Amino acid sequence: MVLAAVETVTDADPVWATRRHKPDVAAQATARELVHVASPPKSMGWNVYNEPRRAVHERRASLAGNLARHRLACAAHKPNCITRLMAAGISERIAAFVEALPLKPGLRVLEIGCGPGVAARAVARRIGPGFILAIDRSERAIRLARAGSADEMALGCLDFRCVAVEDFALRPGDTLFDIAFAMRVGALDGRHPETGRAALARIKAALKPHGRLFIDGGDPLKEIDRGLPS
Known part of the structure; x- marks a missing residue:
């Protein structure tokens, strides 16, 4: 069907019409046209036509490797594996x-830095009778998060609070946390050292003695174990 489409184009194109009588030139041009037709659309997340060929191949290989690794977890029927999470949007x-x-x-x-609560809801589904508190400095983000998390909040396994991490503190009666995590939070990516130190002190105060902190920037995350101030 693709070849038929290319043939139709050549009939209407005088340049192509002359090339049709030169097999080598026609074959090369048709091959280029087929590559164009088979190329991934822009909706895949990058524009293949604006990237160097090597970068495109490296990106494709990286995505394929990630999906292959996580499909193994799905094949093992691991609860809430990445394939199921992606299927949930x-x-x-x-x-x-x-x-x-x-x-x-x-x-x-x-x-x-929970934003609209996407990760918080995914975590809530994985900790059963546990609890996740998600914070963000943006009032709008917290409104969106609460609006999309009515079921989890009704079950008592998820709650949200509008507060900056450097100002966060446990309320009376709150229990310490086992794990803290952050994705794309400016206070923890090293760009704002003073704010970062204040944020780490607040996080340490909210964690149990052997609590753990994870941020993005690894593959796909990394743990900060000695960065918590004493």
């Missing part, structure tokens, strides 16, 4: 991060 980046967190039922989790 979660981006590959967030799904991979949540999948890599050392979550188990009953944990208390703190998310810093």
Whole structure:
């Protein structure tokens, strides 16, 4: 069918019409046309026509490798694996991060910079009778998060709070957290050292003695274990 489409174009194109009588030139041109037809659309997340060929191949290989690794987890019927998370409308980046967190039922989790609550809801589904508190400095983000999390909040496994991480503090009666995590949070990416130190001190105060903090920037996450100030 693709060849038929190319043939139709050549009939209407005088340049192509002359090339049809030169097999070598016609074959090369047709091959280029087929590559164009088979190229991934812009909706795949990058523009293949504006990237160097090597970068395109490297990006394709990276995506294929990530999907292959996570499909193994799905094949093992791991609960809430990345394939199922992505099917629920979660981006590959967030799904991979949540999948890599050392979550188990009953944990208390703190998310810093929750945005509209996509990751928080995914975590809530993985910790069963546990609890996740998700915070963000943006009032609009917290409104969106609450609006999309009515079921989880009704079950008592998820709540949101509008507060900047450097100002965050446990309320009376709050229990310490087992795990804290953050994705794309400016206070923790090293660009704002003073704010970062204040944020880490607040996080440490909210974690249990052996609590763990994870941020993005690894493959797909990394743990900050000695960055917490004493």
